[in-house]
Amino acid sequence: MDFYELLRLEGKTIEKAKHEHIFVQGDSDRSFYRVQSGLLKAYYTSKKGKESVKSFILPEDTICSLTSAYSEGGCSFSLICLEATILIKIPFAKLYEYSQKHHEIANKIIELLLGLAMKKEKREFEFLCLSAEERYHLLVEASPKLLETVTQNDIARYLGVTPVGLSRIKNREHNN
Template sequence: MELVAAIQQIYALPTDELDRLVRITERIQLEKNNILIDKDKTAKYIYFLTEGICRIYYPKEQKEAVLDFCFPGDSILSLNSYIHGTPGYEIVDTLENCVLYRIPVSKLQRLYNQSLPIANWGRKLAELETLKIEQRLMQTLFKTAAERYGDLLTKEANVVQRIKLGYIASYLGVTQVTLSRIRAEIK
C-alpha cells in the first residue's frame, strides 16, 4: 500500500491538506534486523510500512513477549511517544528488508496546530491504534491460540514462511511445541 492510500484510510483529507502532510514525509529503506523504535527512548517518528514485516515486542528478563506484527499498510508508532512525548516500552524491529514512510512527530504536531483536518486525522490515527490494542487484548482474553493463529494466517497467509516460529509462538502465548500441534491441526 502506498503512502497516500495509507494516510487516506485513516481519515480522508482534502487534497491541499493531504499535500501538506505528504510534504513532511520521508521514504526510507531499512534492512532486516534494524531497530525502528527502541524501548526507553522517545520515538521521533510515526511510520507507514509499505514493504516488509516488522515485529513489536517487549523484552522481559530472559525472554521477550511479541505484541504484534506489522504488515504493509500498517502504521507503526509508540503511543507513549506520540501522545505524551515520553519514552515507550516497546521495541519495533524489521524482520525483513522494509520500505517505510516516516513523519516527524514534531512537524506533525505543528501541522495539528495549523490545520483542523490534519488534527482530526491525528486524532483518528490515535483512536485506530487504541482500537488495535483493544482488539489484541480481546483476542488474548477470548480466543484460543488456534483461533488467534487462524486470524494471523487470514491477515498474512504466508506468515509461517516469513516469520520465525518462535516469534509466532510468543505472539500466541504458547510454546513452540504447542504451535506445532496447532499448525498440524489447521493443515
C-alpha cells in the same frame, strides 16, 4: 493540505536493511512512521530476556511508540525490520502541530487513532476470551500470508505461547 502531502513535505524517507532496528525498548523516539514497503516486528523484551511480539507492521501501516512520542517517556517496545523496509519518518510533534491548523490532518489522525484503538480492542478480546488455539485459528483465517512469511517462533510469541506450544497446537490440528 492532505495527509500524504504533509508526509512528503515534512517527512524523511528512510531505508533499512533486514534485521536493522528502527528503535530499541527504552530509547527516546518521538517520530511517527509510515511503512512504504517491507515488514517490521514490534516486540517487548522482559527483564528475564523473554521476547513477546506486540504486532507485525505491513506496508501502508503507521507506527510509533505512543509512550515516547506522546507521553515523552522511553519506548516501551523495540521495532525491527524482518525484511528490507522503506519508511517515511516525521516528528510526532509536527503532526500534532499541523492537526491544530488543518482540519484534514486532524481528521486523518482521528481516523488513524480510531483504527488503532479498534485493532487493540480486538486483540484485548482475543486474549481475554479465547484460548491460544482459538487465537491461532483466527490468525490462520485472517492473515494466511503472514504465516508464510514470518517464522513459527515469531508467530508463537505474537499469540502469547512458546514455539514449543505452537508446534503442539499445529500438531493437534493435524491429528483431527
